[in-house]
Amino acid sequence: MTTLNLINDWLENMVENADLESDQFVVALSDTAPGSETTPPTGDGDGILGNVTEVAYTNCSTRNITTSSSGQTSGTYSLVLTDITLSASGGPVPDTGTFRYVYIYNDTVATPADPIVGYYDYGSAITLADGENILVDFGASLFTNS
């Protein structure tokens, strides 16, 4: 997996509900394949965090993502996020079980609540042992529009 799997609903939410310069984006972790959720968040109208089975974050560091910039350069819009390192401290992450899917969602938009931008598939189920880190590299930009 090399790219973010964009959620269709995000295309609408980002222009109608989100403030990309100022909203808070957050990482969510799940061990359930998006297509296997009771209501898959990949479906039209269902792209919200409420449709994702999240793991427990008991020993996890902050999941808040830092936005570096939101703007256009020479006619290409980019949302640039600073890479984030999630660390397990005081125990494993999750404290029981594993995770495989890393979602990015907008925590500020209330209607719909917590719309998902997209997700990454790590490719296998993992657990961060106490003291371990996972770096999520957002690449050159989370997404562009030109």
Added chain:
Amino acid sequence: MDRNEERALEEQINEVVSKHHERKSSGEATVGELSGYRQELKDLRAKLQELRSEGADTCPECGVIPHVLRQPSYYELRCLSGSCLGKRQAKGRFLEDAIEAWNDEQYFEHRVQPMSIS
């Protein structure tokens, strides 16, 4: 670059993001209020970019000043214009090293696997 000034700007940015988050998610903020937070963030981020990019050459391909990020363990300069996005980025443990790498056109490629465990 004055690291204290950088840190102060980062903290201001975080505070405005928090205020905006609290007010917007409450559903009580006016359009004008939210617009104010947005502009404040644009201004603060522009100031931070100006501080960080001092000494960096413009992109040799498109002539744009590179965008500078403080990643978890290094600084990174990258060109955000369409033709260069993903192709021109340089990094260094310290900002001065990242700027030097950028000016010397010592580019790196973002990892193919965006997640790694350590």
